[in-house]
């Protein structure tokens with residue numbers, strides 16, 4: 095057992111069981127004499143790992159048969175461009191819901207490819223809430239409606255499934271992937287980097303409905319065309335084989351935990367523990383509207399920022415790592431993804447309580 099709890103926002107904590115299994119298979123994967131890292135991506139061993147990971151994720155998320163599952167590279171950030179490139183389909187504009195830093199980046203990139211209509215924005219209250227659905231000004235001719243399901247930096251999450259009306263709904267789920275059930279059939283496209291809740295950096299997962307594939311304009315680079323990627327089973331070139339292997343082990347781990355619905359229960363319990371404590375004291379604060387608080391990323395500030403360094407040093411001495419907030423907002427941030435055990439959250443709350451006693 096490791097003696098630390100890692101609260102990093104990403105790359106982030108992975109299940110210890112998965113790391114143990116990867117370690118035991120590092121030199122020789124299932125008796126074939128090679129490490130997964132050394133295998134040809136076209137060989138039967140790796141192909142079986144790849145196919146298993148795909149099948150397991152399709153089952154975990156109940157991905158309908160009319161959607162393709164792609165294992166790509168370039169991060170969620172590459173999708174900020176690939177989405178408008180492939181989904182504009184000759185339309186004049188796309189709708190974006192602006193809920194914080196990651197939406198902002200997606201919007202900036204989309205503007206390179208067409209007109210962006212900000213259908214709703216939480217800027218008026220410093221991105222501390224999700225604009226209520228009734229206030230969204232959706233354009234009936236929009237190519238699609240884009241939103242960020244969980245703002246990793248601001249700690250704001252859609253805790254209800256959004257409704258985009260007629261246009262395909264496109265969601266960045268990077269930091270909430272597999273943390274809660276999601277009705278994939280309601281989305282045109284779902285995407286996210288693996289390094290928050292699924293595996294190592296280097297793998298990007300895209301789930302895209304068949305009818306949205308094949309619309310990239312002439313001149314689109316092959317690697318950036320969903321049609322090309324889908325027709326070649328994400329193997330136009332060498333895929334990030336080791337990252338896919340680890341993601342596959344995480345999918346199996348999640349299955350053993352009881353699947354997405356079971357992990358959601360634990361995630362609710364963990365988040366509740368931390369937010370209940372935050373709300374019980376004036377010493378710490380979280381600015382997000384209660385209904386829109388993220389279950390995965392919990393930013394909080396200390397009453398006196400001059401105590402931040404002492405708080406972090408004390409946390410580190412207890413093995414509570416990577417609690418420093420994002421450079422753009424300061425304070426603290428505890429990311430409590432699927433692989434964070436509840437004991438980690440209890441240890442954090444214990445530290446917060448004792449720190450408050452000492453300095454409050």
Ligand SMILES: *Cc1c(COP(=O)(O)O)cnc(C)c1O
Pocket residue numbers: 104168169170171172196242244245246266267268269286287288290
């Ligand atoms: C981390 C993150 C990204 C960026 O992911 P990369 O894989 O580093 O490109 C985008 N959106 C959200 C919500 C994120 O948390």
